Each structure stands twice: as structure tokens, then as C-alpha cells.
Amino acid sequence: MxxxxxxxxxxxxxxxxxxxxxxxxxxxxxxxxxxxxxxxxxxxxxxxxxxxxxxxxxxxxxxxxxxxxxxxxxxxxxxxxxxxxxxxxxxxxxxxxxxxxxxxxxxxxxxxxxxxxxEKEINQVLLEEKNDMTLANKDQLALQYTPSIEALNAEIDALKTEVTDKEAEVNALYETYIAEAEGRKGTELIGKGPVYKEKREKHNAELAALQQLRTTNTEKIAALESQIATMSSEYQTKVAETQPVIDGFDGLMARVNALGKxxxxxxxxxxxxxxxxxxxxxxxxxxxxKGAYDLKLEEQESALKSWVTQQQAQRDVLVTTDRDINNRVYADIAEEQELYDYKRKKARELMQLQADAFYKKQKSAL
Structure with a gap:
């Protein structure tokens, strides 16, 4: 079986x-x-x-x-x-x-x-490719946000520098009126005279301006940091959305390419x-x-081929014989006078009918 x-x-x-x-x-x-x-x-x-x-x-x-x-x-x-x-x-x-x-x-x-x-080796190659793709994807997405974030950080640094410069200016005024009181600079008279009061008032005015600047810049920095946080969140969201595409990079073509590496x-x-x-x-x-099967198959095909050739030859002889007989039959009929007279009569009638039809058509046209 x-x-x-x-x-x-x-x-x-x-x-x-x-x-x-x-x-x-x-x-x-x-x-x-x-x-x-x-x-x-x-x-x-x-x-x-x-x-x-x-x-x-x-x-x-x-x-x-x-x-x-x-x-x-x-x-x-x-x-x-x-x-x-x-x-x-x-x-x-x-x-x-x-x-x-x-x-x-x-x-x-x-x-x-x-x-x-x-499979294990291919998985390792695919893992390395996925890691490279993940890093490249993060870098590519970061290009959309990095310039804006850097510009916002530059604004924050500028606001902080403005406060720092103001603090240095206020500290210098503080040192000026203290030195005036101690007699180390200015009039070099010890005590709190008119010059001391003038310098202290100037310091106090700049100190108040510093406090106002700190409050204003802190609010601005908080707003800018909020924008940076929003952009960072959007960046992380896009990374999370595109990561499944990278994780699914293990189809048939990817595995064939990994096998080639x-x-x-x-x-x-x-x-x-x-x-x-x-x-x-x-x-x-x-x-x-060549075995018995091949010999018998060849014999069977040869017998079939011979039979087909024989049948084709017989059909060719049959067609030739039938054509010769038909030629002889029509040749004998062509010599009969009765058939000639009959066909001559019919041809005359046909020509008369054609002439009458042509005459009627020409007459109607006139």
C-alpha cells in the first residue's frame, strides 16, 4: 500500500x-x-x-x-x-x-x-537594528523640538542673568553706603550724614526694583519652563507612539535581511x-x-506514434483519391450536351431579367 x-x-x-x-x-x-x-x-x-x-x-x-x-x-x-x-x-x-x-x-x-x-541569531540582529532605529527615531523627533527648547532655555538664562546683574548692582550700592558710614570711602567721615542717607535711599530704591524684577522674571521663567515641559511631554508622546512600529519590525522581509547579515x-x-x-x-x-519500465514506456509510445503516422498516411491517400474521382466525375459531366443546353437556357433567362430590371430603373430615374 x-x-x-x-x-x-x-x-x-x-x-x-x-x-x-x-x-x-x-x-x-x-x-x-x-x-x-x-x-x-x-x-x-x-x-x-x-x-x-x-x-x-x-x-x-x-x-x-x-x-x-x-x-x-x-x-x-x-x-x-x-x-x-x-x-x-x-x-x-x-x-x-x-x-x-x-x-x-x-x-x-x-x-x-x-x-x-x-532564529536566535536573527533575533539578536533584529534587536540591534531596533535599538539603532529607536535612537535614530528619538534623534529625528528631537530635531522638531530641540531648537524651540534651546531658544526658551536661552530666554530663561537671559532672565536669570538680568536678575544676577541687578543683584550685583544692589550689592555694590549696599557696599557704597556702608563704606560711607564707616568713613572708608566717599567723604571719609564716620557717621550717617546726608551723603550716607542719599546713598542708602538709592540702595533701597534699587533693592525694591530688584525685588520687583525677581518677581516678574520668576513668573516669566515659570511660564517658559511650562512651555519646555509641554514640548518635552509632546516629544515623549511621539516617541511612545512610534515605538510600536519599531517593535513590530520583525516581519518576513526583515528576517530575510537579517539572515543575509x-x-x-x-x-x-x-x-x-x-x-x-x-x-x-x-x-x-x-x-x-534504462530499465524495464523505460523500455516498455518507449515501446508503448513508439507503437502509438506508428499508429498515428499510419492513420495520417491513410487520410492523405483518402483525400488524394477522393479529389481524383471528383475531377473525373466533373470532367465527364462537362461533356454532356443536355446539361450544356439547360445551363445555356437558364443563363439567357437570367440576362433577360437583368436587362428588364435595368430598363425599369433607368425609366423611373428619367
Whole structure:
């Protein structure tokens, strides 16, 4: 039962194989088993690849099975259409397009399995790329806010500098009227005279102005800091909104690109493995000697070709004979006087009718 199934997978004619030796049936069962298990591997690879796209197990399995059946049908067609020839070079020319197709199928099958085998390494590459993308995204978003925030910070520094300068000026006035009272500067008279009172009043006036400036600038600084906080909040919000896009950067194309950044040698050997599996049935048929199945199939096709050629020749003879008979029949009829007189009479009547019709038409026109 299992052998019959694998023979069906090989695409061989079961009716012909029934009359062949057990060894011949075993050979084609082995070819069919290779075709079947290649399709199974294709279904697994397709399911995994589609799972990275749809992120749904049942959808991935369904389309993976469809993909496996497609590969099965292609492989079965490729193997079944390769026939043994008298010349090995003719066999290679016949098989070359099928080998090229087998290489393409091997690449398509091997890539998803490579991504699964090297999943941890691919995840590490994707993590590094996501980190780089996160930093680049933050820098790009910061360009929208950095100039405005720096301008606001410059305004805050200017307001603080204004207060500091005013404090230095008030402190200098304080030192002036204290030195006047102690007799160290100014009039150099100890005591609180008129000059001392004048300088102290000036200091007190500037001190009041300083207090007013502090109050005004503090309010301005608070407003500017509020704007900076708002911009910082907007920046963080945009970073949080765009981060899920970066976190979701692990689709099929991203994983294929990440696989391409890994060392090529392990992936190349996996590809060679699947290429060997995919081309094994074709190579087996090319290298194996012409067996009983090939001889009987060739005999069956040759008999059919001979029958078709014979039928075509008979149809050609039939057409030629029928044409000769028709020529002779019409030649004999052409010599009969009765047929000539009858046709002459009808032609005369037809010409009379045409003349009458032309006369009536011309008369009506006049």
C-alpha cells in the first residue's frame, strides 16, 4: 500500500510498472518518497514563513498545506516528464530546465527553514537594528523640538542673568553706603550724614526694583519652563507612539535581511542540502540505466506514434483519391450536351431579367 502511494508520487505509469520487476517498482517508490517528503518540508517551511506574515497559526497551516501541495505537484510533474534517451547529452538538455526549476524550489523551501534554524541569531540582529532605529527615531523627533527648547532655555538664562546683574548692582550700592558710614570711602567721615542717607535711599530704591524684577522674571521663567515641559511631554508622546512600529519590525522581509547579515557558509550548506533533496529524483533518473519500465514506456509510445503516422498516411491517400474521382466525375459531366443546353437556357433567362430590371430603373430615374 505504501509502495503504491510512493509510486503514485513519482508520477510513473502504474499499469506499466505492474509488469516490471520488484526492483523497478522499488526504484520508482524511492523517487516518489523523495518527492513526497520534499513536499512535506515545503509545507513546514511555508507554514513558518506565512506565520511570520499573518501571525495566525491556522491561517499559516492552511496556506502552508496549499504551498506543500503546489511543490508536490511541480516535483511530480518534473520527475514524470524526464524520459530516458539514447544519448546522455540529450537527457541533460531535456532535464536542464527542470533542474533550474528544482534549484528555484530549493531556494524557496530552504529560506524559511534557515530563518527558523537561526532564529536566535536573527533575533539578536533584529534587536540591534531596533535599538539603532529607536535612537535614530528619538534623534529625528528631537530635531522638531530641540531648537524651540534651546531658544526658551536661552530666554530663561537671559532672565536669570538680568536678575544676577541687578543683584550685583544692589550689592555694590549696599557696599557704597556702608563704606560711607564707616568713613572708608566717599567723604571719609564716620557717621550717617546726608551723603550716607542719599546713598542708602538709592540702595533701597534699587533693592525694591530688584525685588520687583525677581518677581516678574520668576513668573516669566515659570511660564517658559511650562512651555519646555509641554514640548518635552509632546516629544515623549511621539516617541511612545512610534515605538510600536519599531517593535513590530520583525516581519518576513526583515528576517530575510537579517539572515543575509549572518555568515553565509551555514546557510549555503543548508541550501545545498535542500538542493540535493530536490534534485535527487532527477539525478537518479539521469544516472540510472534504462530499465524495464523505460523500455516498455518507449515501446508503448513508439507503437502509438506508428499508429498515428499510419492513420495520417491513410487520410492523405483518402483525400488524394477522393479529389481524383471528383475531377473525373466533373470532367465527364462537362461533356454532356443536355446539361450544356439547360445551363445555356437558364443563363439567357437570367440576362433577360437583368436587362428588364435595368430598363425599369433607368425609366423611373428619367
Amino acid at each position: 505504501l509502495q503504491r502511494f510512493f509510486i503514485f508520487c513519482s508520477g510513473a505509469d502504474t499499469a506499466i510498472l505492474e509488469d516490471c520487476s520488484p526492483g523497478e517498482r522499488t526504484k520508482y517508490a524511492g523517487i516518489g518518497a523523495t518527492v513526497f517528503f520534499t513536499a512535506v518540508m515545503a509545507a513546514i517551511a511555508g507554514s513558518y514563513a506565512l506565520y511570520t506574515v499573518f501571525d495566525n497559526l491556522f491561517t499559516a497551516i492552511f496556506f502552508g498545506m496549499v504551498w506543500g501541495l503546489l511543490i508536490f505537484n511541480l516535483d511530480r510533474f518534473i520527475v514524470s516528464t524526464i524520459k530516458k534517451r539514447k544519448n546522455f547529452l540529450d537527457e541533460m538538455i531535456q532535464a536542464s530546465p527542470r533542474i533550474l526549476l528544482a534549484i528555484i524550489i530549493a531556494i524557496v523551501i530552504s529560506k524559511p527553514l534557515e530563518m527558523k534554524i537561526f 549572518l555568515p553565509w557558509l551555514p546557510s549555503f550548506f543548508i541550501f545545498l542540502l535542500f538542493l540535493a533533496i530536490e534534485t535527487a529524483p532527477i539525478i537518479a533518473k539521469l544516472l540510472s540505466p
